[in-house]
Structures are given as structure tokens and as C-alpha cells.
Amino acid sequence: MEGKDLRVRRAVESLQEYVPVHPLEEIGAELGIPVERLVKLDANENPYGCSAVVRDAIACCASYHLYPDPEQRRLRAALARYAGFPEDWLLAGAGSDELIDLLIRLVVEPEDRVLDAVPTFGMYSFLTPIQGGQVVSVPRRPDFSLDIPALLAAIDERTKIIFVASPNNPSGNLAGREQILALVETDLLVVVDEAYWEFSQESVADLVATHENLVVMRTFSKWAGLAGLRVGYLIAAPSLLQHLWKIKQPYNVNTAAQVAARAAIADLEHIQQTVARILAERTRLLEMLARIPFLQPYPTRANFILCRVEGRSARELRDALRRRGVLIRYFDTPLLQNCVRVSVGRAEDTDRLREELLALA
Ligand SMILES: Cc1ncc(COP(=O)(O)O)c(C=O)c1O
Structure with missing residues (x-):
């Protein structure tokens, strides 16, 4: 045709x-x-x-004929216990993929730039051009560690976000805490994607409390066995989150996904x-x-x-x-x-x- x-x-x-x-x-x-x-x-x-408790919770939920809670109240209450941040510092998405998309839509105007450190997860460079932005990919060092001087040198007045996966996919290594701090000091939006945090147990989430331009993203796809249900969440200052709430689709995390993620936290x-x-x-x-x-x-x-x-x-x-x-x-x-x-x-x-x-x- x-x-x-x-x-x-x-x-x-x-x-x-x-x-x-x-x-x-x-x-x-x-x-x-x-x-x-x-x-x-x-x-x-x-x-x-996913665990039997999660499967039972999904099977027993009686409200699939109703729209899900757009404010994800019960899910965010469970996430607050799990992640150790107050509910107003949390927002859930249909996988962290959706959250990456939301963050890009939040700040990227046509011709703006997004930095990533390659090789890395492909979603940052896939979603940026859809928004009209341009990805600037800064090579990692031969051992896959971040090249901070090169990342800083790549920043210009059109740069809006720096994405860092830690542990990085596909290399598996962590970003250093000092390295993240060096990026955060630029005052640009720095997104640390901790999709594999449960396996590394090293996080920079505590830095979000003191750095308004830092966002930490996590997912239920890897550790919790819920990749098919699409649940991710981010931790960010309420001053930043208030704008994400405005642009997210009201019912972005479906009822089964919210029930499952809550049950996963209950069955930790x-x-x-x-x-x-x-x-x-x-x-x-x-x-x-x-x-x-x-x-x-x-x-x-x-x-x-x-x-x-x-x-x-x-x-x-x-x-x-x-x-x-x-x-x-x-x-x-x-x-x-x-x-x-x-x-x-x-x-x-x-x-x-x-x-x-x-x-x-
Ligand atoms: C670094 C990284 N971030 C995010 C994701 C996507 O996670 P989700 O299933 O929550 O969209 C992946 C999946 O491979 C990943 O490797």
C-alpha cells in the first residue's frame, strides 16, 4: 500500500x-x-x-472495570516504605521507559541536547529525537567508567539532561558517587537510572534530598519479575515532580500493575x-x-x-x-x-x- x-x-x-x-x-x-x-x-x-503472593493479588483484584488511581496513592505509600522517601518525592510510570520519556518531554525543546555515556541503554537516544532533541553520546573509558572531563566538555547552552545508568547496561559497572556529584554540580537535570539497584545495592538516591536537579529512576522489571506489567518509579524533589504530574497521562500505571507492585513490596x-x-x-x-x-x-x-x-x-x-x-x-x-x-x-x-x-x- x-x-x-x-x-x-x-x-x-x-x-x-x-x-x-x-x-x-x-x-x-x-x-x-x-x-x-x-x-x-x-x-x-x-x-x-513473580511470586505466588503477587499472582494471587492480581487474580483477586475486583476493580479492573474501574480506572486506576491516577495519583497512585497506595502504590506510592508502598514505594515510600520500600525506597525510604516520602510519597511526595515519588512518581510511578509504565516502566522506567515511560519515565525516561516524561523527563525528556519535560525539558527538551527542539534542537536541545541530551547527553548520555555510551555504550549504554538505548532508550535515552531512542526517545530524545522523537521530542526533536539531539543526543550527544560521550564515549566511556575503555573500562566503561564515565569520562567526566569529556562529559563536562560536551555540555553547551542547549544541553538539558545527562542520563547515566548505574549499573550501566550493557557493561554492568557502577558510576562513582563523586562522578555523579560532579555532574550534578553543573545544575543540569541529571538522571541516574538505577534499574539494577537491587543487584548492586549501591545508590545515589540519598543525594536527591539535597540536589533538586538529581533524579533517580528504578524499575520492578528486573528484580521483582514484573517486566510484563510495566512498573517503574522515580525519586525526585517535589519542586520537579509537580511538573511531571502535569504532563503524565492520568492513568499511566494500570490497576494490575499497581496491585502487583504493592504485593511485591509486601512479599519483599x-x-x-x-x-x-x-x-x-x-x-x-x-x-x-x-x-x-x-x-x-x-x-x-x-x-x-x-x-x-x-x-x-x-x-x-x-x-x-x-x-x-x-x-x-x-x-x-x-x-x-x-x-x-x-x-x-x-x-x-x-x-x-x-x-x-x-x-x-
Ligand atoms: C538501564 C535500564 N534502564 C531502564 C530499563 C527499562 O526498564 P523498564 O522495564 O522499567 O522500562 C532497562 C531495561 O533493560 C535498563 O537496562
Whole structure:
């Protein structure tokens, strides 16, 4: 069909599509492998799923015919207990992806600039041009640490936001507290994306209390097993949040998601046990990967491990593992040459990955 002249905005016409992960059923059908034989290590999800308490809470909720609470009162009360910040310092979103979008929409005018430190999570550079902004990507150092002098030098009068993921995806390393403070001192909006905080247990959230231009973002997608329900939250000063409340869609976090996130906080001990299992498995996975002759794993503070692939193509390795039913991510960009990223799964997932890697050696 020929496209009608709908006058799509130029920023959208030239947009690079985001490459998302696809449903297991679709991949299983394409590969001719039953879904239960697939090992999903490509999106840093919690392989234990959500807890029985969360599933029951979702099943028992009787108000799906009503709109969700636009002010997320009960969810924010639970988040206040969990995150240790008052409710008026918290706002929930449909995943942290929505919160990234909201923050960009809050401050970016056409031609404004957004800084990120690459390689990093792709959503910052995906969402900025939709708003008409321009991403300025500052390379990290060879060990993936932030290059603070280069970030500071990249700031100009059109710079509006600096995004830093800590731990960073896909490299797994943390940003230093002093480094974040150096960025905050610029008075620009600094967003620290702590999507993997539960695995690193290191945060700069306490600095939000004294720095109005600092925002910390978190998510229920990784540690709490709720990626499919889309719940994230941010911690920010009420003076900044008041404006985000004005632009967020009223019913952005649906009822099932709000119920599930509250239940996850109520069932904290159980979920923290799965996090502890993932952390224990991370050590085992790292040791296993280090013994594979063609892989060089990097240290990590998150629930995934980045590996440099040596002497063969990372893409072909990803493809070969995929054909065998093991799903991982690969990267081959100038700053991240010939690498794969493996999420930490269950012990049986590590065993299966090992088996398939050895078969491909
Ligand atoms: C650094 C980082 N931030 C945010 C997200 C997205 O989280 P959510 O599922 O809450 O949108 C991801 C997911 O991969 C991530 O790696």
C-alpha cells in the first residue's frame, strides 16, 4: 500500500527503530523449539517470575472495570516504605521507559541536547529525537567508567539532561558517587537510572534530598519479575515532580500493575530470596564464562554479564546459540566491538548455556 501524505513529523520519519525483544512463543515457532526448551538470557528479567503472593493479588483484584488511581496513592505509600522517601518525592510510570520519556518531554525543546555515556541503554537516544532533541553520546573509558572531563566538555547552552545508568547496561559497572556529584554540580537535570539497584545495592538516591536537579529512576522489571506489567518509579524533589504530574497521562500505571507492585513490596522477603539466588548464580555464571576459551567476561554489579568474544563473530555466536534455543544479546558497534551480553538465569540455565557453548567450541 502506498503511504498517504500524512505529514508525519520529520523527526519521526528519520527515526531509527528500537530493537525490542520478541515473545518466546514467536521465537519458539520460528525455531521449531518448544517454548519450555528455550533459555531466555537476553533481557535481564527475573527467571523466577513473580511470586505466588503477587499472582494471587492480581487474580483477586475486583476493580479492573474501574480506572486506576491516577495519583497512585497506595502504590506510592508502598514505594515510600520500600525506597525510604516520602510519597511526595515519588512518581510511578509504565516502566522506567515511560519515565525516561516524561523527563525528556519535560525539558527538551527542539534542537536541545541530551547527553548520555555510551555504550549504554538505548532508550535515552531512542526517545530524545522523537521530542526533536539531539543526543550527544560521550564515549566511556575503555573500562566503561564515565569520562567526566569529556562529559563536562560536551555540555553547551542547549544541553538539558545527562542520563547515566548505574549499573550501566550493557557493561554492568557502577558510576562513582563523586562522578555523579560532579555532574550534578553543573545544575543540569541529571538522571541516574538505577534499574539494577537491587543487584548492586549501591545508590545515589540519598543525594536527591539535597540536589533538586538529581533524579533517580528504578524499575520492578528486573528484580521483582514484573517486566510484563510495566512498573517503574522515580525519586525526585517535589519542586520537579509537580511538573511531571502535569504532563503524565492520568492513568499511566494500570490497576494490575499497581496491585502487583504493592504485593511485591509486601512479599519483599520472598523476592529478595530470588535476588540472592540470582546473585549466587552470577558468581557461578561468571566462573563458567571465564573458562570458555573464546569469551572474556567483564566484572558486573547487575544481573547480566558482558563478554568480549575473541577469535570468532559475536553475532554468529548469538545466532548459533539461538538456533539451539539459548537467547542472548550481541553487540557490534565501534565502542562495543564483538560482544555478547548474558543475563543471569537459574542454575539449569547456566548449565544449558555451558553445554551449548561447549558444543559450539
Ligand atoms: C538501564 C535500564 N534502564 C531502564 C530499563 C527499562 O526498564 P523498564 O522495564 O522499567 O522500562 C532497562 C531495561 O533493560 C535498563 O537496562
